[in-house]
Amino acid sequence: MNRATIDLWVGVFVAIGLASLLFLALKVGNLAASSTGETYRLQAEFDNIGGLKVRAPVKSAGVVVGRVADIGFDAESYRAVVAMNIDSRYKFPRDTILTINTSGLLGEQYIGFEVGGDTEMFKDGAMVKKTQSAVVLEKLISQFMFNKAAEDNGGGEKK
Amino acid sequence: MVVNALRRILEALGHRVTKRIWRLGFAARFLFATLLHSGTALKRFHLTIREIYFTGVLSLIIILVSGLFVGMVLGLQGYDTLQRYGSTEALGILVALSLVRELGPVVSALLFASRAGSAITAEIGLMKATEQLSAMEMMAVNPIARVVAPRFWAGVISMPLLAALFSAMGIFGGYLVGVQLIGVDAGSFWSQMQASVDFREDIVNGVIKSFVFGVIVSWIAVFEGYDSDPTAEGVSGATTRTVVTSSLAILFADFILTAFMFRG
Numbered sequence: 001m002n003r004a005t006i007d008l009w010v011g012v013f014v015a016i017g018l019a020s021l022l023f024l025a026l027k028v029g030n031l032a033a034s035s036t037g038e039t040y041r042l043q044a045e046f047d048n049i050g051g052l053k054v055r056a057p058v059k060s061a062g063v064v065v066g067r068v069a070d071i072g073f074d075a076e077s078y079r080a081v082v083a084m085n086i087d088s089r090y091k092f093p094r095d096t097i098l099t100i101n102t103s104g105l106l107g108e109q110y111i112g113f114e115v116g117g118d119t120e121m122f123k124d125g126a127m128v129k130k131t132q133s134a135v136v137l138e139k140l141i142s143q144f145m146f147n148k149a150a151e152d153n154g155g156g157e158k159k
Numbered sequence: 160m161v162v163n164a165l166r167r168i169l170e171a172l173g174h175r176v177t178k179r180i181w182r183l184g185f186a187a188r189f190l191f192a193t194l195l196h197s198g199t200a201l202k203r204f205h206l207t208i209r210e211i212y213f214t215g216v217l218s219l220i221i222i223l224v225s226g227l228f229v230g231m232v233l234g235l236q237g238y239d240t241l242q243r244y245g246s247t248e249a250l251g252i253l254v255a256l257s258l259v260r261e262l263g264p265v266v267s268a269l270l271f272a273s274r275a276g277s278a279i280t281a282e283i284g285l286m287k288a289t290e291q292l293s294a295m296e297m298m299a300v301n302p303i304a305r306v307v308a309p310r311f312w313a314g315v316i317s318m319p320l321l322a323a324l325f326s327a328m329g330i331f332g333g334y335l336v337g338v339q340l341i342g343v344d345a346g347s348f349w350s351q352m353q354a355s356v357d358f359r360e361d362i363v364n365g366v367i368k369s370f371v372f373g374v375i376v377s378w379i380a381v382f383e384g385y386d387s388d389p390t391a392e393g394v395s396g397a398t399t400r401t402v403v404t405s406s407l408a409i410l411f412a413d414f415i416l417t418a419f420m421f422r423g
Contacts, residue, residue: 003205003209006208006209006212007208009212009216010208010211010212010215010216012216013211013212013215013216013317013320014211014320017319017320017321017324018320020320020323020326020328021319021320021323021362023327024323024326024327024330024362024365025358025362027349028255028326028330028352028353028356028362029259029356029357029358029361029362030353030354030356030357030358055357057354108354108355
């Protein structure tokens, strides 16, 4: 087998190898989604972020409009500080409420925007005041159980 | 009497251990020498390209076919388990993550070790047995620079590409079974996959893994060939050792790498 044929085959091999890497990066991974155009930064404080993670989606009306960029902890107020990169195509009114939701019963957590009616829009680097914490399933269950137990005890004493 | 027997047992044990350690040290020095003499392999790159043809291109068929079938089996088995929890849309995540993180690098490295690694060992071993390596030295050609280094680099270059092809083919196989055959929604298959496969965390780590496996397999293959006894028996033994040692080394290295990469 001569050198030109070998070169050709190796070229084909390297080309399809790189093509499959590209396929993995763009079609399977989220490289395409993470590098789309301009974003602006919003920050919000939450009492409890539950299982929210960096790179979790930020959704408004179910549409992904941004991603969580960073999660920190404010040592003075003892609250979680979440920074988000929002697509600059979308502007939101200043009285928008941020809630941490769960997709499905056990799905991943995301930040939901409940859009308000203010005429002024969020600017880059703005701090969102109105937030609602994540619903922690264990807390909900234990609350329910305690209430149930209290009810049962109360019923027993009355008799 | 008893003391003598005990002494002999301990001696045998000690001999085995020192032999292993000596061999490991020799292998490390051999790797160092290979890296030191890689200049020729990279300068006269057509030598390496020729070896990429033999190790990479000729391994394509087995990698592509096994990738496709592994992906199809993952699709079937994953669907079977996921449907019990009513979350069949997560099939894309399952197929993609298990391929990109683990199966792609590991299985393709195992296949590569048995398909290409054994061939490299046999070739170098036979060159040694027929005194071609000594002949080169007589002509003032360094056999490490001329024979070993191109094969080593060819393996290191081919391995990540083969692993990426394996993963891509496997995901395509999972898509064929999951979406085309069983009827999982194509939109959620791809979108859920894209939402949970991270480029840096999953894909880059997978490539790093396959690069490490490429170094391990190529190193063991060229070393076993170079170190083999120059007889027919010695070459066959070296070929077997290449496959066994590199398979074990791949699995061990995979555990170490996974523990560091995906612990969080």
